[in-house]
Amino acid sequence: xxxxxxxxxxxxxxxxxxxxxxxxxxxxxxxxxxxxxxxxxxxxxxxxxxxxxxxxxxxxxxxxxxxxxxxxxxxxxx
Amino acid sequence: xxxxxxxxxxxxxxxxxxxxxxxxxxxxxxxxxxxxxxxxxxxxxxxxxxxxxxxxxxxxxxxxxxxxxxxxxxxxxxxxxxxxxxxxxxxxxxxxxxxxxxxxxxxxxxxxxxxxxxxxxxxxxxxxxxxxxxxxxxxxxxxxxxxxxxxxxxxxxxxxxxxxxxxxxxxxxxxxxxxxxxxxxxxxxxxxxxxxxxxxxxxxxxxxxxxxxxxxxxxxxxxxxxxxxxxxxxxxxxxxxxxxxxxxxxxxxxxxxxxxxxxxxxxxxxxxxxxxxxxxxxxxxxxxxxxxxxxxxxxxxxxxxxxxxxxxxxxxxxxxxxxxxxx
Numbered sequence: 258x259x260x261x262x263x264x265x266x267x268x269x270x271x272x273x274x275x276x277x278x279x280x281x282x283x284x285x286x287x288x289x290x291x292x293x294x295x296x297x298x299x300x301x302x303x304x305x306x307x308x309x310x311x312x313x314x315x316x317x318x319x320x321x322x323x324x325x326x327x328x329x330x331x332x333x334x335x
Numbered sequence: 336x337x338x339x340x341x342x343x344x345x346x347x348x349x350x351x352x353x354x355x356x357x358x359x360x361x362x363x364x365x366x367x368x369x370x371x372x373x374x375x376x377x378x379x380x381x382x383x384x385x386x387x388x389x390x391x392x393x394x395x396x397x398x399x400x401x402x403x404x405x406x407x408x409x410x411x412x413x414x415x416x417x418x419x420x421x422x423x424x425x426x427x428x429x430x431x432x433x434x435x436x437x438x439x440x441x442x443x444x445x446x447x448x449x450x451x452x453x454x455x456x457x458x459x460x461x462x463x464x465x466x467x468x469x470x471x472x473x474x475x476x477x478x479x480x481x482x483x484x485x486x487x488x489x490x491x492x493x494x495x496x497x498x499x500x501x502x503x504x505x506x507x508x509x510x511x512x513x514x515x516x517x518x519x520x521x522x523x524x525x526x527x528x529x530x531x532x533x534x535x536x537x538x539x540x541x542x543x544x545x546x547x548x549x550x551x552x553x554x555x556x557x558x559x560x561x562x563x564x565x566x567x568x569x570x571x572x573x574x575x576x577x578x579x580x581x582x583x584x585x586x587x588x589x590x591x592x593x594x595x596x597x598x599x600x601x602x603x604x605x606x607x608x609x610x611x612x613x614x615x616x617x618x619x620x621x622x623x624x625x626x627x628x629x630x631x632x633x634x635x636x637x638x639x640x641x642x643x644x645x646x647x648x649x650x651x652x653x654x655x656x657x658x659x660x661x662x
Contacts, residue, residue, distance in 0.1 A: 259514050267507045271339055274500025278346065278493040281383045281447065287412050288449035299443040304401070304414040312411050 337508055343501040352382055352491035361480040362400070362460035370405070371456045374487050376448040382490035386456070388442040389484040392421035398463040398481060402442060407453045417442045422466070445491060456485060518647045525643035531627035532644045540619045543658065545647040548573060548626045549609035550592060552637040553599065559635045562604065569594040569606050569637065573628050577614075577661065580621040585661050586614075592628075606637055615658045 277283070285293040292303040305314035356374040363369075376384045390400055397420035404413040421438035448454075460481055522534050538544065550571055554562055570591050577586040594606035616622075624646055631638040652658065 260511075263507070263511050263514060267339065267504060267511065270500060270503050270507065271342060274496055274503070275342060275346065278343070278350070278496040278500070279382060280380050281493055284383050284445060284447050284493075286447040286449045293413075293444055293446045299441050300439065301402075301415040301417045301442050301444055304416050307412075312413060314411065314414055 340501060340504055340508065343497045343504065346492060347494060347497045347501070350492040350494040350497060352385060352488040354486055355384075355489045356485070356487035358485045360458055360483050360485060362458055362463075362483055364460060364463040364479050364481070366459055366461060368457050368459045371458070371485055373407075373453045373455050375451065376454050376487070377451045377489060378448050379451075379490075382492050383445055383447050385443060385445045385488040385491045387486045387488065388458075389486070390419045390440040390442070391482040391484065392419055392438055392440045393481075394421055394423045394436070396421060396463065396465050399461040400442060400481075400483065401459045401461065403457040405455045405457055411457075412454075413444075413446070415442070415444060420466070458483060458485075515651050516649070516653050518649055520648050522646045523643070524645075525641060527641050530630050530639060530642065531625060532642050533623055533625040534644055534646050535621065535623040536646065537621040538616055538619065538648060540616065542616045542619075543649045543652055544614045544616070545611050545645075545649055545652065545654075546575070546577075546614060546624055547609060547611040547645040547647070548575065548592070549607065549643045550594065550628050550639065551605060551607040551641040552594060552632060553605040553640045554603055555631075555635060555638045560633075562636050567596045569632055571608065571628055571632060573610075573626055575612070576625050578623045578625075580623075585620075585622070586659075605640065611654075611656070613652055613654060613656050613658045614661045616661050620661075 285291065287307070290307050290309075292306050305312055307313070358371050360369045360371060386402075386404070388400070388402065390398070392398070397418065399416055399418050401416045402414065403411045406412050419438075419440045419442075421436070421440060423434065423436040425432055426435050463479070463481055522536055524532055524534050526532050532548075550573070552569065552571070571594050573590045573592045575586070575588055575590055576584060578584050590610060590612075592608045592610050594608040596604050596606055599605050624644065626642070626644050628639060628642055
């Protein structure tokens with residue numbers, strides 16, 4: 258009894274995982290409001306968001322552009 | 336069953352996609368914007384594009400790199416930025432020292448383009464400053480540039496989801512194999528004094544049984560004949576019999592058990608072997624399974640030390656040995 262149910266569950270996991278990884282339906286689209294998920298980027302900050310079909314850049318005042326930035330090496334050796 | 340795991344594993348190899356564009360842009364410290372040559376982003380069912388920028392950061396500098404994605408009508412459709420840096424120096428610890436060099440200079444983003452089209456990237460540089468570990472930050476000289484490597488990959492797959500699918504499938508396969516092959520019960524018995532051993536138990540209709548028997552022989556304390564040092568195997572006759580609750584013989588045969596030499600301590604050698612037969616019951620029965628071996632072999636060259644019998648009721652056998660029907 259458990260055998261076909263287990264097989265069905267395993268095949269469903271395989272199907273969902275593989276189809277999801279290939280077609281990537283949850284990935285942000287350029288035609289979609291908002292910004293890409295942070296998980297699909299490497300530490301970048303999005304400078305705006307898409308709303309009403311256009312990309313609206315946010316004001317640049319919020320950026321970290323202070324002249325005091327001295328890099329981020331390992332603290333113990335600085 | 337386990338071949339299912341190969342599907343996400345093979346896809347993981349191809350998850351990085353194909354590089355469709357590669358270019359290098361030199362960003363001036365004046366902040367002037369630079370635009371790449373056009374590249375195509377395709378909307379399709381196979382994966383998504385990835386924009387990957389690698390800033391070739393000089394040692395002990397930091398900068399802010401702005402990136403804008405322009406469509407074929409020159410409109411900004413996505414913009415992002417990142418503080419990039421690279422620092423190097425010397426570490427001292429416990430009288431030892433060495434160089435360290437660390438950086439965070441990669442900008443990567445993935446998205447679905449929505450529709451196929453031509454795009455370009457517009458890049459600019461801000462706050463390109465020299466930052467020495469000890470000195471105060473200084474603005475880099477006017478006219479200096481920062482090279483940025485731009486790469487576009489198409490058809491990238493979701494590697495995290497593939498790894499997750501692989502792990503969940505691996506665990507699921509373990510549970511499946513447990514249901515398929517796990518023993519339902521196991522009966523064990525052994526003797527050090529007798530030459531025969533028996534187990535009795537009731538088994539259900541169509542039960543699959545593994546009857547495993549093993550014997551261990553050793554040299555006697557006062558051997559009549561010496562054991563040649565070159566001797567590595569013995570053949571031990573085993574009589575196996577299975578009877579039902581009324582004493583009717585269901586199986587009776589002599590098996591030949593191969594005993595292989597093993598070392599006991601520095602000088603003594605022993606001989607041991609194990610063998611199994613697989614049976615399927617046609618109907619529910621109470622069985623009495625008995626094995627018998629000789630007390631010694633080849634005129635007391637070796638004598639019985641231990642005899643064991645194990646009866647395991649299996650769900651399904653993974654062994655390639657044929658199943659014998661037991662009437």
